[in-house]
Amino acid sequence: METNGFSVELKDVSKSYNKKTNVINEMNLSVRPGEFLVFLGPSGCGKSTTLRMIAGLENPTGGHILINGHDSAAMTSRQRNIAMVFQDYALYPNMTVYQNLEYALRVRKVPKKTRQQRLSTILASLNLSDYKDRYPAQLSGGQKQRVALGRGMAKKSNIFLLDEPLSNIDVQLREKARDQLLQLHAENGQTIIYVTHDQQEAMALGDRIAVINDGKIQMIDTPDNLYRHPTNLFVAQFVGTPQINILPVNFSNHQLTGVDGTVISRPGKNIRANLDEDQSYLLGIRPENVHLHDEQVSGSFPVEVQTIVDYGRYKQLTCKAFGEKFIKAVVNQWPKNATGTACATLDESAMLLFDPNTNQNVLDAQSNYVLE
């Protein structure tokens, strides 16, 4: 894909508001030109602050931000050529839709004819042509969001920053808006940095996702790797719905056992190579990798199915295992109201093991945490 996007690099960037605690802690990150990168994390993790620093709205207290290889602190907003969409859209209430889109171009003295041509294309592509003379107060949430997007597009920026732009619109509209964003990215090839706390949105949009917590990047990788090979417990738990099952286990005599001594698995050689004998671990297994059987099979352990939630496409079962622990399983077929005793097996190839002290993934520790 041809790109007109700029690269963005964060080098040891820190941010503190009170000179004591850092909101962002020596963050390093490299966004490739034309990449769609998503910042994903819980509220208050520092993802919006990072975005605001890239936009030039906040100054880092330490480190450097490079835009297209140049130190952004020394650049004017015109040189950075960034467009940003805010969570509340930040449309100027005293201007019509057209004026909102046109304003930055007018200030930049873009010729009237060029402005008109560019804006009519954008308005048409966003289905806003009929609303161009309306004021923001006269628009619905979805329309406002499209105007905000259009305003970012009008600038023909090299970097597009989006701060939770879809969180204020209906679920039905969100999917459509996502498609629009992907299309926009495919057509313009800008570098897009997108902030969200919604992991499904992140998975749907990002070329790569940076999972942020406590002002640090926990992992940055493709959605698939994030899901299958999380670098630590936080990433494993934050990504994926229903949430991953985490069970305390012990490893001894080449076996993984539950807290009550039930044998859960006899892992193969390649897994065993990473484990220490007589050590406790946290076993992570995604609900779709827990298989339930109505009778005992090789390697199975007993569980008690307690609740069944039917989501139509799949059923989610909550089972009690190893005494007091609960595990969730996602299955396609299960007899209606069939609660009670059953047997479970875990897909060994999808098992994750975390060190209970460091919370790091002991199987994939070396793998996917790429800091370029």
Add this chain to the structure above:
Amino acid sequence: MLSERRHIGWHVLLLLICLCVIVPVLFMISNSFKTLQESYHSILQLIPSHPTLSNYRTLDKQINILRMVGNTFLMATLVTLGKVLTGLLAAYGFLNFHFKGKRVVYFLFVATIFVPFTTVMIPNYLVISKMNLLNNVLGVALPQMCDATGIMLFLKAMERVPKSLTESAKVDGIPDRRIFCNIIVPLLKPNIISVGAIFFINSWNEYVWPTLILKDKSSFTLPLALQNYISSEGGTNFPLAMALAVIMIVPPLLIYIVFQRYILSSISNSGLK
């Protein structure tokens, strides 16, 4: 039943308050259309038996009323423009620019609200006289062009404008001058109008400071002329003074009627916030 009775009680009370406000105004209007003799005979009679415009004619002959209206208007307009402009600019600065000692400077500004006029009266007078602005409407207006109340009110109003609007403009490389003129000021229009109207009316009615600065009759503002008719030249001819008072209240009343919507909304807003 009880609540209805309570309602009636409240209505009577409010009616009494309204009467207290409106009776002096009616008294003023009614007596301005009476001769001196009639007003002494029937001072409380609201509708004059022989309405006359003689007081207004006398005023027109004795003083250059148009000039005084002009002087007052010029002074009040200058003061209002000054206060609104400096207030808006200072409020924008306090909100958007970060500089050392900002809180202290803001505190000092706001503290000036509590400095009584009488304490700065003489220093101001000396400065104005050194600037050769005595007897000049400019001399009255100049020391009042900046007002901490305005800064405070505009700052509160600007704080209610979502920060993302200015930030979005900044990311787009729009300079502060443009953000201020094209985004903030249009959004604050109701506040500007209501605060401006209050400034204008206060300034229009001002008496003490103009008395010190304006000595020449030709430079008088309306409150000064009114005082003249009560104390010296008019002597006891109070219907004449009432006629002048009627002329004096017309412009503020018009402003209030025209901008009533904004003034009321900003008062009720400030009550809520």
